[in-house]
Amino acid sequence: MTGAHDERPIGIFDSGIGGLTVTAAIRQALPTERLLYFGDNAHVPYGQRSLDEVRGFSHAIVEALIGADCKLIVIACNTASAAALASLRAAHPGLPFVGMEPAVKPAVEHTSTGTVGVIATTATFQSELYASIVERFAGDVEVLHQPCPGLVKQIEAGETGSPTTEAMLRGWLQPMLDRHIDALVLGCTHYPLVRPLIERIVGPGVRIIDPSPAIARRVDHLLREHALRTSATAGGLQCWTSGDPAHFAPTLEQLGLGGTEVRQARWSTAGTLILP
Numbered sequence: 001m002t003g004a005h006d007e008r009p010i011g012i013f014d015s016g017i018g019g020l021t022v023t024a025a026i027r028q029a030l031p032t033e034r035l036l037y038f039g040d041n042a043h044v045p046y047g048q049r050s051l052d053e054v055r056g057f058s059h060a061i062v063e064a065l066i067g068a069d070c071k072l073i074v075i076a077c078n079t080a081s082a083a084a085l086a087s088l089r090a091a092h093p094g095l096p097f098v099g100m101e102p103a104v105k106p107a108v109e110h111t112s113t114g115t116v117g118v119i120a121t122t123a124t125f126q127s128e129l130y131a132s133i134v135e136r137f138a139g140d141v142e143v144l145h146q147p148c149p150g151l152v153k154q155i156e157a158g159e160t161g162s163p164t165t166e167a168m169l170r171g172w173l174q175p176m177l178d179r180h181i182d183a184l185v186l187g188c189t190h191y192p193l194v195r196p197l198i199e200r201i202v203g204p205g206v207r208i209i210d211p212s213p214a215i216a217r218r219v220d221h222l223l224r225e226h227a228l229r230t231s232a233t234a235g236g237l238q239c240w241t242s243g244d245p246a247h248f249a250p251t252l253e254q255l256g257l258g259g260t261e262v263r264q265a266r267w268s269t270a271g272t273l274i275l276p
Ligand code: DGL
Pocket: 014, 015, 016, 018, 019, 044, 045, 046, 047, 048, 076, 077, 078, 079, 080, 100, 121, 124, 152, 187, 188, 189, 190
């Protein structure tokens, strides 16, 4: 046990409610840490925007989270990580960042059919980060990738169990099932919110890989490495959104985070983010 502690919060962000799936895993793994979450619902979905535009939002969000005294930042969004993780690290060399990347490695380790699937946003698949992960980890395994345009919108609209969402998912997943995938990577942090539908479609023969628990372990590791763990005995979560704060309640409830305070954040006309 080292003597050094740091009582500042951890900052987490996403385009909307998706990153709350990662937040729930961090909350579970690190219950004594204080978490600040921002969902950019004014701009969701990120996945159909250009990587440049998402990079701009991400830098402004991180400035605001630094203004809120965050000691570590979790980019709980695959799209924003693909767009901005490298430039954020370059811009803030003293600040530890944890980014999301599609979990191709565990899928490749699991497969016995030799074919795995990844679902993510269009922007994530267009990124260099995704290409480099496939190059590094795929080896002889065939990695099928399927963008899901419109799925984040359905999830944000609370359509997590509707026949329309199920039909959309079936349309994307059936061709991968026809090619005998036996692992499916959830490459967008919104997608665990429709995991029951995905499970129903792919059946028990396909392992679904959600990287959230691994991200929580990574946060824990970095906090220890940089002597940033809190000494508090109870942590907590506080959220902001640039959309309607009431919109968060059902998802917070679904993830066991009910009762969390959600405040209104605002983008200025100059493109800075204000977290009151
Ligand atoms: N949840 C995000 C991700 O992991 C972004 C989804 C979106 O806004 O399109 O990619």
